[in-house]
Amino acid sequence: MKKLGKPLLGTWFVITLCLLAYGLYVALQDSPPDAQQGNMIRAFYYHFPNWIGAGIFLPLNLLASIAYLALRNRNSLAAIKADALALATAEMGVLYCTLGMVTGSLWGREEWGIWWTWDARLTTTLMLALIYVAYLMTRHLTSGPSRATICAVLAIFGFVDMPIVYMSTTWWRTQHPAPVFGGGENSGVAASILRPTLWNVAAWVAWGILIVTIRYLAESQSQLRQQQEAMNLTEGLPVKETSNV
Amino acid sequence: MFSPWIPYDPAIDTPLGHRNLVLIYCVVWVAQIAYGTYAVRRWIASRKSKG
Numbered sequence: 001m002k003k004l005g006k007p008l009l010g011t012w013f014v015i016t017l018c019l020l021a022y023g024l025y026v027a028l029q030d031s032p033p034d035a036q037q038g039n040m041i042r043a044f045y046y047h048f049p050n051w052i053g054a055g056i057f058l059p060l061n062l063l064a065s066i067a068y069l070a071l072r073n074r075n076s077l078a079a080i081k082a083d084a085l086a087l088a089t090a091e092m093g094v095l096y097c098t099l100g101m102v103t104g105s106l107w108g109r110e111e112w113g114i115w116w117t118w119d120a121r122l123t124t125t126l127m128l129a130l131i132y133v134a135y136l137m138t139r140h141l142t143s144g145p146s147r148a149t150i151c152a153v154l155a156i157f158g159f160v161d162m163p164i165v166y167m168s169t170t171w172w173r174t175q176h177p178a179p180v181f182g183g184g185e186n187s188g189v190a191a192s193i194l195r196p197t198l199w200n201v202a203a204w205v206a207w208g209i210l211i212v213t214i215r216y217l218a219e220s221q222s223q224l225r226q227q228q229e230a231m232n233l234t235e236g237l238p239v240k241e242t243s244n245v
Numbered sequence: 246m247f248s249p250w251i252p253y254d255p256a257i258d259t260p261l262g263h264r265n266l267v268l269i270y271c272v273v274w275v276a277q278i279a280y281g282t283y284a285v286r287r288w289i290a291s292r293k294s295k296g
Contacts, residue, residue: 038257218288
């Protein structure tokens with residue numbers, strides 16, 4: 001498997017680059033402007049994939065965090081791998097979430113005339129991003145054996161906001177439109193918009209998988225090395241003799 | 246710099262919209278490449294310390 005790893009990663013890298021290049025071409029050159037929004041519809045092709053990315057990697061962070069909590073006292077090697085995956089997916093999820101908000105704000109300024117509004121969708125999304133920023137700050141600014149456990153618990157609580165973000169446009173009246181896919185009878189997009197959307201979703205999800213894999217490999221190697229160093233240190237320590245006096 | 250690559254039709258687009266569209270594409274690429282570079286550097290560093 002280790003021998004297969006590098007060529008597999010290299011092949012995935014090439015596929016991702018091709019997808020990104022084709023996605024960019026379709027978004028900018030091979031799709032028509034919208035009747036209402038003009039060329040601004042092209043913002044959607046780089047806004048929507050960010051939320052699909054967040055919608056994939058943040059649930060993965062939840063699963064990895066649950067796996068870590070389940071395995072930490074049974075299988076330390078698997079627990080380290082689960083913790084490394086949780087970190088990698090959280091970083092990628094926060095990046096997608098931030099880019100989704102930034103691109104949405106730039107798009108909204110043109111279409112709605114405002115950069116930001118405190119409606120339910122945008123506010124719950126900001127809360128989601130801040131919860132995961134808190135998760136990453138806890139990861140990077142603290143140390144000690146309980147750090148991974150605290151982060152895993154924080155990730156589980158943080159994920160509770162995710163379904164609220166998705167349902168916010170249904171539960172409350174918001175500036176933001178209903179979900180594009182699975183948002184009820186009037187959801188969905190025109191065929192001319194669908195093609196560039198799907199190509200860019202595929203491209204940015206492929207990119208996310210590539211970078212999460214690299215980040216996971218780096219973090220798991222680093223944690224395994226730290227564990228090995230700690231074991232070497234404890235093996236070298238003299239055994240303390242207790243006196244009965 | 247990237248603005249000629251991004252379609253602009255003064256009849257249906259505004260200058261502000263075009264500027265924001267250019268920014269959207271630039272911000273996404275710059276942020277993703279920056280994070281990708283960070284991930285690769287961390288991976289290289291962990292491989293070096295392993296060896």
